[in-house]
Amino acid sequence: MRQMKNDYPTLIRRPEVLKRCAFSSTTLHRLIHANDFPSPVQLSERSVAWVENEVDEWIVERIKRRKG
Known part of the structure; x- marks a missing residue:
């Protein structure tokens, strides 16, 4: 995970969220x-x-939940 710059959270826009999570806009809305x-x-x-950081934590949680 990236560190916050100047102790402020970093915000990312929809295209970056979709890229990181590898799902569609429709799926994003459904999950929200x-x-x-x-x-x-x-x-x-x-x-x-x-x-x-919230998006990154969500991804890490999904990785932890997978069956191994």
């Missing part, structure tokens, strides 16, 4: 509404982003 993925931060009326 099911409370199974971090909610985005509302930046403006039409703009959202995700806290990078």
